[in-house]
Each structure stands twice: as C-alpha cells, then as structure tokens.
Amino acid sequence: MVNGAMTIHGGCSAYLVDICSTLAIIVYTLSSGRPVNTVSQSINMTYHSPAGLGEELRIVSTTMTIGSKTLIARTEIWSDTTKRLVASGVHSKMEPSQAKL
Template identity: 55%
Template structure:
C-alpha cells in the first residue's frame, strides 16, 4: 500500500485513485476491489492480532470475477495468493503446521468472498467462519513457495462458501485443500470511500504495529 495518505469527501462519494497501487495484481477485478482485498487491516487491525506476521507476508497476485464453468450466468471470484514458508509457520518436525495451513485457507477464502461481494453486491459482507474442512495432502518445508488459490462457491445473504487449494510451487505438490463455510452478521454501514481513506491512513503509519493510532470503531465491524 502507498505510504502517502489522501483525504476524500465521504458526502460527495468521491473515491481515491488506487489504480497505481494494484497495477501489479493480475485479474479482471476493478482497482477498487483489488485495493480493498489487499488491505490487511480488515483482517487484522492491530500489531498484536493473531497471525499478523503471516497476514503481512501474504501477497495477492490475482483477483478475478469470472463466469462459473458449470453455469455461465453465475459469477465466481478467484483470488490467488503467494507466501513463502518461514520459521514461525513450522511445527516441531520442521514442516508447515496444520494450523498455519488452516489459517492461510481461512484468510485467503475471506479474500475471495470479499472480492465477490464487493464486485457483485457492491459492498463488503463481514462474516465469521462456521466450518473449515481441511484435507492435508503433503508437507511443505522451510523456504518453500506456496500458491493459494481460493474460489467462491455459493454466496447468499446469510451463508457463503468457498474452496481453496494450497500448492507447493517449489515441489509441485498439493499441500492442502479445503471448503470453508462462513456466516454473515449484521453491521453498521460505512461508505467505501471513508473506509479506504481510513485504512490507508492507518496502514501508512508504522505505528499501526503499536498503539499510537488505534483503529477504533471505523474498522471494528470489518474485523473477521
């Protein structure tokens, strides 16, 4: 994300130009959708949030809104992320911890569902995980490069689901696969413009990792 900040008038609905910030992300999703998905503050809004180091290392490489192969009249969101296995992701045997893989799946499927809701519905739908059905196929070692492919399955007003595969591009193996079911919950409304401005302001300040500028109520409803 850019280090500079830019104010905007929430009453006018004018949104900041974020196209340059996401120009390196593939996919046909709009720049605004890509910017929203790649901002880590809606997942972790403080420097002490769970797995914040892992979240910060996730790189989104593609955000697409595509017709479903089985039903072209329906849309699906596809989000591709990459991350390298670091020491704090390992279990006692020196392989990626199963809980870490589940965390990656939970976060990256959230990206896909947020992208779908932003593109199709026009606003994010905050949700919490109800079920995470993991299948582990092969281990990943320290330094291995992982490619995480998340695709939405069904998105309703209350329940939504997505599937995910974690591929080890260093060893050309499938590490884990998963289906996630999430439930939405009622939240206060917040204009997209105001959200983007506030997130950019907080994220641009290194004190986000401390407590000099606590995110406060504006981001509370977006934390999942």
C-alpha cells in the same frame, strides 16, 4: 510456522485458508455490489502432503457459493517447489444475526 518435522504446521495452513478464502468472498461480494460482514461457520481442512521449510507456496482461492445467508469458498495451498497439493480447505461463512437488546 513449521512443526517439529520442519514442515508447515497444520494450524498455519488452516490460518492461510481462513484469511485467503475470506479475501475471495470479500472481493466477490464487493464486485457484485453486495458487501457483507461475515463470521466463520466452519473450516474443513484436508492435508495432502508436507511442504518443507523454504518451499515456495502458491495459494488459490475460489468462491463456490454466495447465497443469501451462507457464503462458501475453497482454498488450495500448492508447493511451487514440488508442484504438489499441500492442503485444501472449504470455508463456510455466514452473516451474523443482529443483537437482541
């Protein structure tokens, strides 16, 4: 999942932020006895430096806010090879409203 420059594609970084931040929120809510179903509200990405093909990546996800309606986590993607921050993202999730039939 690299681009023409043989570095990680921005869409791949956003996908990793989506999955890993969701896992952080799931683990937190399950451990607190409040499992919830959520949907994405927004993902805000910042790209800091490229990570080339073959570089080892380290992903760190942290829950920031677990409110009654909104749940927010931050994810950082680091290059273990260069020790540089590659990308970071803040993911806001919410509980979906019930369907009105």
